[in-house]
Each structure stands twice: as C-alpha cells, then as structure tokens.
Amino acid sequence: MLRNFILFILISSLTFAQSESQVGWIAKFGAAGGFSPIIIFPNYDGINPKLTEFGMKEFSGPIYAWGGSGYAYVMIIDNLRLGGIGFSGLQSEKNNLNNFENEVVYSLGGGAATIEYTFPFVKNMALSAGIMIGGGSLEIDLYQNSGNFEWNSIWDSAVNSEEVNNKEISMNNNFFLLSPTLNLDFPITRFLAIRGGLGYQFTFGSDWEISNGKKLENVPSNLNGNGFFIQTGIFIGLFAF
Numbered sequence: 001m002l003r004n005f006i007l008f009i010l011i012s013s014l015t016f017a018q019s020e021s022q023v024g025w026i027a028k029f030g031a032a033g034g035f036s037p038i039i040i041f042p043n044y045d046g047i048n049p050k051l052t053e054f055g056m057k058e059f060s061g062p063i064y065a066w067g068g069s070g071y072a073y074v075m076i077i078d079n080l081r082l083g084g085i086g087f088s089g090l091q092s093e094k095n096n097l098n099n100f101e102n103e104v105v106y107s108l109g110g111g112a113a114t115i116e117y118t119f120p121f122v123k124n125m126a127l128s129a130g131i132m133i134g135g136g137s138l139e140i141d142l143y144q145n146s147g148n149f150e151w152n153s154i155w156d157s158a159v160n161s162e163e164v165n166n167k168e169i170s171m172n173n174n175f176f177l178l179s180p181t182l183n184l185d186f187p188i189t190r191f192l193a194i195r196g197g198l199g200y201q202f203t204f205g206s207d208w209e210i211s212n213g214k215k216l217e218n219v220p221s222n223l224n225g226n227g228f229f230i231q232t233g234i235f236i237g238l239f240a241f
C-alpha cells in the first residue's frame with residue numbers, strides 16, 4: 001500500500017507540472033548539498049534461516065546508512081530539480097562456536113541520479129515528489145577464524161594448499177535501482193535546511209557472485225535490495241522556497 005501511495009504522489013506531480021503555468025504560482029529555485037543519512041528497512045527472510053543454523057541471532061530492524069546528496073533547480077522547467085545521492089550501511093551478527101569466531105555482515109549501498117518536482121502551492125518549504133535512478137549492491141560477508149595469524153604462514157599455506165583456521169567468503173549482488181520518493185525540505189535560514197522524506201527502493205538484477213567473480217547459484221529470490229526507506233538530511237546552499 002505504501003509503495004502505491006508513493007507512486008500515486010509521483011504521478012500526481014506530473015499532472016501539477018503540466019498545469020502550473022495556468023495557475024500562476026511562483027517557481028522555486030536554489031541549489032544545495034549536504035549530509036543525507038538514510039534508514040533502510042530490508043527484507044531479511046532470505047538470510048535469517050542461515051543465521052539460525054549458524055547459532056546466531058537473526059537480523060532485525062533497519063540499516064542506518066550514511067550518505068550525501070545534492071540538487072539544483074533547472075530554470076528551463078519550473079520547479080524541476082536534478083541531483084544525485086549516494087549511501088552505504090550495514091548490519092552484522094557475531095558468535096563463538098566450536099572455538100571459532102564467526103561473523104556475518106550484511107551491507108547495502110547505492111548511488112543514483114535524482115529527478116524531483118517541487119509542488120509550487122506549498123509555501124516557505126519544498127515538498128517534492130521524484131524518483132531515484134541508479135545502481136547499487138547487496139553484499140554478504142561471512143568470516144570464520146580461530147586464533148591469531150602470522151604473515152609468512154598465511155603465504156606458505158596458500159602456496160602449499162594447506163588448510164588454515166580462517167575462512168572469508170564474500171557474496172555480492174549488483175543491481176539497478178528505481179526508487180520513487182517524497183521529500184520535505186524545511187529551511188532554517190536562507191542557507192541552511194533540514195530534510196525528511198520517504199521512498200521505496202525497487203531493485204532489478206538477480207545475479208550473484210562469490211569471491212573473485214564466480215557465479216553463485218540457488219540464492220533465495222527474496223534476498224534482494226528491495227525495501228522501504230526514510231531519508232533525512234542537513235543541507236547547505238541557497239534556498240528560495
């Protein structure tokens with residue numbers, strides 16, 4: 001339902017964009033950039049059963065991703081702004097089992113161009129519907145080790161194909177992302193603003209790789225980067241809302 005609501009807002013913004021010249025609203029303008037933390041709510045159903053088998057707690061709750069973004073209004077089309085965003089965050093779980101220290105790290109990140117339309121009838125702030133178009137990756141890293149390590153013995157073990165008390169497995173899914181968004185920017189001063197917003201990340205691309213580019217098969221179909229997110233931010237720039 002939330003995804004449908006965001007899509008409805010995005011389609012409605014296109015209707016407003018077509019009719020605003022007939023109403024006579026004053027166009028917004030400005031440009032800004034800043035710090036944009038994002039709270040992502042992934043679907044962990046595809047990986048949690050494996051954590052349980054490993055004797056670990058299941059992943060739960062959101063990922064707090066750090067990021068940055070910026071935008072500028074294009075004067076050719078009233079109230080249209082273009083920009084970009086990047087973000088990255090992770091969750092991890094650890095345990096000790098059979099004298100081994102184990103850790104699973106779930107990382108999610110991406111970067112995208114942003115296209116937004118700011119509703120001209122909202123005064124003294126910017127309410128914008130838009131879309132993020134870009135790419136990202138979901139990575140799952142598995143670590144298992146026991147004891148300390150010595151530089152030369154690591155290389156000797158590799159040369160002689162000997163087993164070591166250390167495993168590191170990296171599984172990665174690169175995807176194309178498409179995210180409808182709805183953001184509210186509130187200016188504190190003419191040069192400082194804060195943001196609150198929401199969106200839903202749709203990802204496309206189900207191919208997984210392991211370690212040095214080898215194909216990984218039979219990955220659960222619900223293990224992907226899809227999910228609802230909340231966007232926040234502190235921006236510095238010029239705001240004429």
